[in-house]
Amino acid sequence: MNSNNFNKLQVLFGLFLAFIGLLPQMVDAAESHEELVLLNWADYIAPDLLKTFSERYKISVKEVFFESDQARTEMLLRSQGRGYDLALTGASDIAAYRKRGWVAPLTEVQVPNLKHADSRWLKAFNAIPEGYAAPYLWGSLGILYRTDKVSYPITSWKQLFVPDPALKGRIRMLRDPRDLLGLGLKSLGYSYNSSNADELKQLEKLLLAQQPFVSGYGMPQLNETSGFVTGEHWIGMVFNGDALILKELTPHLHFVIPQEGTGLWCDYLIVMQASAHKTAAYQLIDFLNQPENAVRLAQYLQYASTNQAAEKLLPADYLKNPLIYPSKQVLDLSETAAIDLPPRGKKQRAAIYNKIIQN
Secondary structure, three states: OOHHHHHHHHHHHHHHHHHHHHHHHHHHHHHHOEEEEEEEEOOOOOHHHHHHHHHHHOEEEEEEEEOOHHHHHHHHHHHOOOOOOEEEEEHHHHHHHHHOOOEOOOOOOOOHHHHHEOOHHHHOOOOOOOOOOEEEEEEOEEEEEEOOOOOOOOOOOHHHHOOOHHHOOOEEEOOOHHHHHHHHHHHOOOOOOOOOHHHHHHHHHHHHHHHHHEEEEOOOOOOOOOHHHHOOOOEEEEEHHHHHHHHOOOOOEEEEOOOOOOEEEEEEEEEEOOOOOHHHHHHHHHHHOOHHHHHHHHHHHOOEEOEHHHHOOOOHHHHOOOOOOOOHHHHHHOEEOOOOOOHHHHHHHHHHHHHHHHO
């Protein structure tokens, strides 16, 4: 063997030993990088926040999306609450999820920045179990319409639920039993939470009459392909933050919270009891509740913050925007969804919703 070949072998052997020596560190590094699975609405978190969190804590976040509250519940039922570390949920489902043993405790002990949460959203809905959820964002609903297609001002829910004949096939409605039924009831002059049998019969008649005018039920796309942007949809029921995002894509859209008031909602983050990464899940929620991060979250999605410290950092024009923070007059006319409706009323409402969606 000549000296050159011998030297090459020495170099290769040295590199091999060095690689073997690094293996434990490489394994440790791989094991130390956790991945959280977040069950979420699509486009409902600021991507740059997730990137910052991942870089800072070496914890990646994989999102799995659902299209409705019912779809989320069905996904969790299929897995028995397993396979996800966190979930974004509405207030009405938290108690049921906890009863199934799916939800881990969530207090200031695990999430110190929860101290910034506005207490009204911890108490706004009946039967939310205390110490199991972190408020995320809150908002309202209204009517989004194209001013180049609808030449008259929209001011009332009745104009959406009893539409002009020209709107046939041009209406987009949300696929949500609380809001579809609740705001239909408000258009009739009744409570969003009515369980009165006669009022619900009127609601059923109203929604069946509206059905031929509706091109589809579901969440709108929040990009240039949205029917509101392309002109496929002329009018529809939309969450306020989604409406503000769509308004940026075309000058032809106008959004209004009708004169009868609206439905108010708040979303929450929960940690799943079956998660093997609870500490990391709590870290993510704590990170999102750091005031400066809560500001970034609210402004990206254009919803109202549930974080009182963040509200002190938000620009004045943001806080004064009545489409993000409704006026007292609108709030006084608006309602939150009741969780503890009478069983008979719940059953009748569910039957109406299923008839509308399945027809």
